[in-house]
Amino acid sequence: MKKYLILLVLLTASNFLIAQTTDTAKNEKKASSMDALLDSVSTDNKTDNVVIFKATRLVLSQSTEMTKKKNLNFLIIHRFGDAGGANGGGKLYYGLDDVADVYIGFEYGVSDNFNIDIGRTTIGGLADLELKYALLHQKSDNSSPIAITLIGEGGVRPYGFVTYPTFGDRLSYFGQVIFARKFSSAFSLQIAPSYVRDNLPMPDVAGNEQQFFSLSGTGVLKVSNHMGIIVDYAHPFSSFRQHNSNFSDPLGFGLQMETGGHVFTINFTNARAIDEINYLSDTESKYSKGQFRIGFTISRIFDFNHNK
Template sequence: MKKHLLIVALFALTVGAKAQQKSAADSLMSAMSKDEKPVPVAIFKSTRLVLSQTTEMVKKNEFNFQIIHRFGDIAGSNGGGQTAFGIDRVNDVFFGFEYGVSDNFNVDLGRSTIGQLIQLELKYALVHQTSDGSSPLAVTLLGEAGVQPYQQSTFTTMSSRMSYLAQAIIAHSFNGALSLQVSPTYLRQNTAFPISPANTEQSFFALQAAARIKLTNHTGFIVDYAHPFSDFRKNTYDFQDPLGFGYEVETGGHVFTVNITNANSISEMNMLARSQQRYSRGQYRIGFTISRMFDFNGSHKKMKE
């Protein structure tokens, strides 16, 4: 069923993009007659959703500070009133710093509680969706390198501490009311998690898919899902596909998202490799993301929704 949902999302994204491209001839001629240049479309409100990163970029000389938090289980044996439905427990905290070297190139640095993972990320906007339909899709390339600097008894060499992730994020906005994206992903862990049994995969592919439904000009509802294509990470090994739901609010320079997900981990490197929590066992949790943008340009180019 989950694989079918991914296929449906891919199909809807492709068909919708083609339809908008075909219907854009009139708007393109109109734009030309007014001597206007195509404007990049803001497909999402932020660079992150619940599980996924988006095609959105931090503009040149802007700085985005993010705090992402995941609490403990709401229900099940580790939740309930004894832990204030998970509020008493902290599963993961992520601090992220995103800087726009240019409008199309970002350098990001982040740190997660789980594994004490420190990650450096390079993000490049290859193609923008444009307001005249001449480019129906946005495509952003993302590369990450992560290191776990502690746990010396487990990681005996610098190489054994490293992980790598490569991702292509493909997105489309349907007139601002609905935004869809898919993200083919490759993950490599030099020390595979879990360390035992011996057949744990060091490398595997995954696919993430997400949707944002516009509720008002400043709010939206998010669905976010990830599926690792891994023979090891099947139900026989108690691994689960991450799935999250979020409510997003934009207030001035802040974007705030409150969400519920079964994923403990925030970083894609940890989330794709480590997710073992089930909704059916009450192993879902409240989380939130706070994003605060600082503009050092003195002027700001507004993207069209």
């Protein structure tokens, strides 16, 4: 009888210890999950950088936003043909049967402040390598009221041996400084002085400059938590373009939508080209002649931070 009593006590004690261990493990797991949740939503301990824009690309311009470290941003940017005018209208389904330009590119975050981007555009077969560096971030405590991002790009046109007799003629360069600020929860603005150099002027006509400066301005008005309206404008400071009525300043309007890991932008612009080198050098389409087109941008982020 005594043996059975001792056995019963031991079984009861062991069950109690197992239950306590299980509860402790559950509590630790729950605490760990809660800590992870708090870490994911907390900004006090990690960063107070202001997110000024939803994406790295707007309509014409790039933004101050960066692709985060060990993230890959896959981009598809498409411009259809003229909606109206001699090359548009109903016979071409208002430009949807035609293609003005397509850009496919990748943006990789070497760090949160430094990106390497590569891509190719249909117009001129321009392939580009770009370096992007976030020099300054806007801070939520207003210790830094603006964000500053630097962009340097080199482009090469590998085809067209008659047009470009030497390799040097195929090269173009683009440099830009972007100043941006989020003025309120609903409105963000950026301005961007730029420099463009085409070793062979584009278009290659008498009197055209090899190099010129430009100034871009972009505003985004947020209309909901996941949607914003974009106005994007650029003005090249070029005497050749100012005295030639064929040229127009690039102007675009867009509606940007955020859906999970995707950012989708639908836009209208008179610029046929997508790359800055191309559309700043040669935009000859005019809204007044129906020479504007619908376009879209799809951005998909891939996260390679497996240790999270």
